[in-house]
Amino acid sequence: MDSQTTPKEQELDDGGRRRRDFVRGGFSLGGAIALASTASAAQKDDHRMTAARARTGGKLLVRWLGGGVTEIATPDYKQIAYGDAWIWNNAGWERFGVKKPPEYASAKGFATYVASKKPDAVFVLLTHDHGDHMGDYFEMLKALSDAGLPVKTTGQSDMMRSDLGLVPKFRKAGLEPSKIVVNGGAGMNFGGVSRHGEMVAHLIPALHSNLCCYPAAGFILDIGGVRVYLSGDTDLFGDMRLIGERYKPDLGVVCVGGGPFTMGPPDAAQASAWVGVSHAIPVHYAHNGLVLGVEAGEQYRQAASHVAPSLQVSVMKPGEQRLITV
Numbered sequence: 606m607d608s609q610t611t612p613k614e615q616e617l618d619d620g621g622r623r624r625r626d627f628v629r630g631g632f633s634l635g636g637a638i639a640l641a642s643t644a645s646a647a648q649k650d651d652h653r654m655t656a657a658r659a660r661t662g663g664k665l666l667v668r669w670l671g672g673g674v675t676e677i678a679t680p681d682y683k684q685i686a687y688g689d690a691w692i693w694n695n696a697g698w699e700r701f702g703v704k705k706p707p708e709y710a711s712a713k714g715f716a717t718y719v720a721s722k723k724p725d726a727v728f729v730l731l732t733h734d735h736g737d738h739m740g741d742y743f744e745m746l747k748a749l750s751d752a753g754l755p756v757k758t759t760g761q762s763d764m765m766r767s768d769l770g771l772v773p774k775f776r777k778a779g780l781e782p783s784k785i786v787v788n789g790g791a792g793m794n795f796g797g798v799s800r801h802g803e804m805v806a807h808l809i810p811a812l813h814s815n816l817c818c819y820p821a822a823g824f825i826l827d828i829g830g831v832r833v834y835l836s837g838d839t840d841l842f843g844d845m846r847l848i849g850e851r852y853k854p855d856l857g858v859v860c861v862g863g864g865p866f867t868m869g870p871p872d873a874a875q876a877s878a879w880v881g882v883s884h885a886i887p888v889h890y891a892h893n894g895l896v897l898g899v900e901a902g903e904q905y906r907q908a909a910s911h912v913a914p915s916l917q918v919s920v921m922k923p924g925e926q927r928l929i930t931v
């Protein structure tokens with residue numbers, strides 16, 4: 606295919622920004638799917654290609670599962686991603702007065718639910734190893750594996766592949782790291798890429814920590830023709846501008862809980878402005894006594910209305926789902 610840039614693509618520039626030329630030989634408006642199927646391996650690892658893609662016609666469903674955890678899927682549920690893995694033990698539902706439905710209330714219920722979707726790929730993205738993010742991680746992977754589902758996980762490479770990291774825990778859970786972790790067990794490091802099914806993930810920095818050692822992270826995830834910024838737990842930091850410039854994400858899933866651990870609503874609003882997303886969902890609040898309560902979502906919306914007036918904010922309750930289109 607020849608390089609091409611149509612007027613329509615140029616119209617996609619929101620906020621008056623001019624997106625960099627995005628076609629460098631092999632894909633156009635089809636998004637991640639076209640990228641995955643037509644570019645060579647070397648081309649696919651060229652960040653200029655993934656960075657500067659204009660998107661249109663993309664659709665995904667995102668459901669908040671409480672705390673910092675989300676379920677992100679194509680509308681047909683053939684591609685499903687989980688941003689972190691604290692599901693049935695997730696304590697982020699009670700304060701909203703929402704009862705967890707059976708599909709998120711036990712490992713068995715969850716595996717049955719995911720299997721009912723007959724997915725082509727299930728991708729579990731682990732930002733870091735704190736309990737409110739990986740509390741059900743191993744049991745979740747095992748339950749999905751045992752159900753015969755095409756599940757893979759990714760995260761920071763040394764955490765994934767080192768005996769000082771998660772390797773002993775994978776084995777203890779009955780999971781073979783080289784099979785359940787993408788890239789033959791290597792996961793990925795910053796600047797690296799992971800693929801599963803038609804989903805593509807990049808590891809990006811977060812200003813946070815892990816209990817075990819290695820750096821905490823966030824993700825850029827391409828799914829359904831939409832590019833998602835998953836902040837993970839983080840403070841505000843200046844390179845969020847670079848993340849925006851480099852990856853140009855559409856949807857932000859942004860921690861807003863404040864308290865001892867992460868940025869709160871005003872800084873999360875600034876972060877969203879810097880990464881340049883057009884849609885955002887506040888997460889990581891009301892799930893323990895140290896972070897902000899249910900009011901944090903609206904506080905984030907308020908703060909965003911000042912620093913990013915065109916940002917579409919979806920404040921949700923756990924279990925709610927939104928269709929995001931770009």
Ligand SMILES: [Zn+2]
Nearest residue numbers: 733735813838
């Ligand atoms: Zn954390």
